[in-house]
Amino acid sequence: MADKVLMKGNQAIAEAAVQANCEFYAGYPITPQNEIPEYMSKRMYDLGRVFIQSESELAAINMVFGASAAGARAMTSSSSPGISLKQEGISYIAAAELPCVIVNMVRGGPGLGNISGAQSDYFQSTRGGGHGDYRLIVLAPSSVQEAYDLTMNAFDLADIYRNPVMILGDGYLGQMIEPLELKEYKKPANLPAKDWALTGCKGRKPHVVKTLYLIPPELLIKHNIHLQEKYGRIKKEFCLYEEAETKDAELIIVAYGIAARVCKGAVLKARKEGIKVGLLRPITLWPFPEKIISDLADKAKRFLVVEMSMGQMVDDVRLAVNGKKPVEFFGNAGGWMPSSDMILDKIKELKL
Amino acid sequence: MAAIGTAEIVHAVNRGENLTFIFVNNAVYGMTGGQMAPTTMLGQKTTTTPYGRETKEAGYPLRVSEMLATLDGACYIERCAVNNAANVIKTKKAIKKAFQNQIDKKGFSIVEVLSQCPTNWGVTPIKSNEYIEKEMMKIFPLGVLKDKGN
Known part of the structure; x- marks a missing residue:
């Protein structure tokens, strides 16, 4: 321990x-x-x-x-x-x-x-x-x-x-x-060797780390396609999120970071009052958990995105919901922090 | 101006911009809570030099005013201190002169002011005045470094 x-x-x-x-x-x-x-x-x-x-x-x-x-x-x-x-x-x-x-x-x-x-x-x-x-x-x-x-x-x-x-x-x-x-760090077995690192090329071919691809122009196009393939692989292999009370939820709150913690408190309070509300908390913001949000949009009636900003992640939620259900936003910027009661009021205001 | 703004101050002086620059040198980053500054003294403990500043990791106290005084674009550069009443009066005079240069469109003036930071130095205000006198002035001597405004 x-x-x-x-x-x-x-x-x-x-x-x-x-x-x-x-x-x-x-x-x-x-x-x-x-x-x-x-x-x-x-x-x-x-x-x-x-x-x-x-x-x-x-x-x-x-x-x-x-x-x-x-x-x-x-x-x-x-x-x-x-x-x-x-x-x-x-x-x-x-x-x-x-x-x-x-x-x-x-x-x-x-x-x-x-x-x-x-x-x-x-x-x-x-x-x-x-x-x-x-x-x-x-x-x-x-x-x-x-x-x-x-x-x-x-x-x-x-x-x-x-x-x-x-x-x-x-x-x-x-x-x-x-x-x-203070958990101990465990090195994963699948860590690749850094066989590209600049460690001195005596006795071997030099490694090249570069960002300039001038000539021919196709080189940079190729490099970008390679990068996109990698991002596609990351999206396929890796996405983290937390769900709370989403199973029968009619309203899904989507929030991340510290705002999600406040929202979780509001969800628990609302549940005590019999309101069917759940929380989806993206842990990876990129890749964004779009599939689970799309799946939830088939069941839930409505979404509420809560952010300590004027509304940024809400765009990604709307893309994932893809018009299936209405997506509301609640947030403010400049150091604003919601209380769970404020979120609860907002939940009630949406009149499920 | 001794770290994140070094490039910009060099070129502002070099262009001979008609500006007055007041450089408060208290040997730490006071506003963010007392981290090492480029002007931190060797051996001085700060929140990012917990064992005292060492040259191997963190280099030497940077004498920005001396460096800028080598530039032809500089009009007037003086280092003052506010550790006692006499020096406060001298500092006021230097600042007045710098602004007068600017009004007269004579070019770039810099007044470096050795100042206390008892909070982040962890000493009393009186001790901090002594520190300026005994330690800082050895590395950052007072006086006029350049004056072509007269």
Whole structure:
């Protein structure tokens, strides 16, 4: 039985990275994720691994690019405005098919916004974020324990698919303290060898890690088709979600992360009053659990999407429901957080 | 301006933009909770240098004002401090001069101000004034580094 400790979400993510043999961390301070670099500055130093406080977010993501190209398990973390700055590097890493973990503890935007938790980076995360046709695997934990567990998975997924993986949390999750079981990292058996890494080519053919495909033009078309095939494979093989009380539900609430936890409370309250409502919580935001939502749309009467944004994931829910049932939205931005009673009122307002 | 804005400040100075820049140097990132800054002193403990800043991992305290003073586009650069009343008066004069340069369209002025951060340094305000005097001024000496405005 593993130890239970009290930890902040940010610290849990940092410790999970350490456990998952992250060898390289680079980051630049920004609230509300500072506990990650602070924790890493001590833990990585003590273990003789690399911690670098870079001069900027651009530097940090490009350091991760380099470390990953050299075969190291690498991570960076930031919060919304800092993640925007990293987008050029993220596009390059995706193009070069390098594994890495990027943590975004989302805060209110746009611009510098504020330092409250928010969910307004959904579009940026699930559509790639930078230039070009690429996708990140996006994992959205809703508790400190899940943040810990998913961070470990993130490193494995990154290595298996040679793709950047994003942990999409928010300021509340990062600052929240909860009991945490410090599970041991178990290396999966199917981790591929990094036979592409730049480790010195003495005695072998050089490996090439690149993102520029100028001549002939067909090369870049071919590379994009190859990337799309990989994203298709990921979509086929991997999708996580949680269902609660959905079996006989007439109303399905779809929410992720911290908002989903509040919604779960509202669902349980509504059930006590005999209202047939259930919750679907996407854990992977990309790949998006579209099949289960489509299946639920055959049975349920209506959907309610709750987000701490002005409505972003709701687009994906509407695509998955595909006009079969009405999809309502309830949300607000700028650090707004719903209470379970607010959600309950909304459920009643929809008059099932 | 010593980290995330280094590229931009160099080129703003190099173009001789008509701006006044007040650079508060308290050797940490105070607003985000006391992480290491490029101007953190060697050996100084911060939340991201828990064992004290070491050159191997984190390099040296960066003297941005000296660096920018080498640029032809710079008009006036002075380093001041606010650790005692006399230095506060000097700082006010320097800032006034910088703004006057800007009004007179003389170009880029920078006033670097060595400042306290007792909260993140974990010392009393009095001790933080002593730290500026005894430690910071050794690495960041006060004085006019450039003045072509006269």
